[in-house]
Amino acid sequence: MTYMAKPAASAALPTVRPLLAGRTPLIAILQVDRVEDALPLLEALEESGVPAIEVTLRTPQALAVIETMAKHARQAVIGAGTLTLPAHFAQSRDAGARFLVGPGFSPALAEAAYQTGLPFIPGAVSPSEILAAREHGFHELKFFPAELHGGPAWLKHMEPLFPDVVFCPTGGVTAANSRDFLQLPNVFAAGGVFMAPRQSVLDRDWAGIRGLATTALKLAAAA
Numbered sequence: 110m111t112y113m114a115k116p117a118a119s120a121a122l123p124t125v126r127p128l129l130a131g132r133t134p135l136i137a138i139l140q141v142d143r144v145e146d147a148l149p150l151l152e153a154l155e156e157s158g159v160p161a162i163e164v165t166l167r168t169p170q171a172l173a174v175i176e177t178m179a180k181h182a183r184q185a186v187i188g189a190g191t192l193t194l195p196a197h198f199a200q201s202r203d204a205g206a207r208f209l210v211g212p213g214f215s216p217a218l219a220e221a222a223y224q225t226g227l228p229f230i231p232g233a234v235s236p237s238e239i240l241a242a243r244e245h246g247f248h249e250l251k252f253f254p255a256e257l258h259g260g261p262a263w264l265k266h267m268e269p270l271f272p273d274v275v276f277c278p279t280g281g282v283t284a285a286n287s288r289d290f291l292q293l294p295n296v297f298a299a300g301g302v303f304m305a306p307r308q309s310v311l312d313r314d315w316a317g318i319r320g321l322a323t324t325a326l327k328l329a330a331a332a
């Protein structure tokens with residue numbers, strides 16, 4: 110039988126769950142346009158108790174932002190998001206990211222992920238996509254955009270079919286609905302821009318971001 114699968118020689122990659130252990134598992138997803146915002150933003154999110162920060166590779170400054178945050182983070186784990194090209198993997202690792210996230214899955218991305226040795230969460234929104242990712246050794250998947258693809262109801266349908274797969278929904282997750290996701294047994298984390306919206310970062314509204322993140326974590330912890 111010759112199907113493309115996890116290269117036999119590769120050891121299983123580490124997973125993201127241990128990085129979140131004991132914390133309320135919300136991931137702040139960021140789009141940062143200025144490197145000089147990295148430190149005050151990190152400080153606001155860490156003070157709020159955010160356990161993980163995903164800096165999306167959507168701005169030219171993203172890798173420099175990851176580098177700055179990764180050097181200074183004390184309580185939050187810094188990862189990279191929007192990985193859609195194999196080259197993004199080594200770039201993110203070299204910048205100091207400790208976990209990697211992508212909106213989708215492909216065998217080429219899987220191979221690049223194995224070469225970094227870092228946890229990678231690829232995206233899936235259908236049983237076939239879950240199968241493809243799982244066949245390559247990925248059991249922590251991103252469910253994106255969660256709101257558009259059925260939200261908690263979709264996750265409930267997947268659970269009996271894939272008891273060995275857990276999800277991080279993003280895309281339409283908010284402070285108000287995060288607990289609907291986090292209560293599900295096949296959800297290990299939830300993420301979104303709601304704790305640090307791009308405009309708040311552009312406005313350097315660190316107090317506002319601190320407030321949003323603190324409230325979000327409080328609501329999520331009630332899950």
Ligand SMILES: O=C(O)C(=O)C[C@H](O)[C@H](O)COP(=O)(O)O
Binds near residue numbers: 281282
């Ligand atoms: O960049 C990626 O790889 C993504 O998949 C995008 C993020 O997960 C969403 O931007 C989060 O969704 P919102 O919080 O509704 O904006």
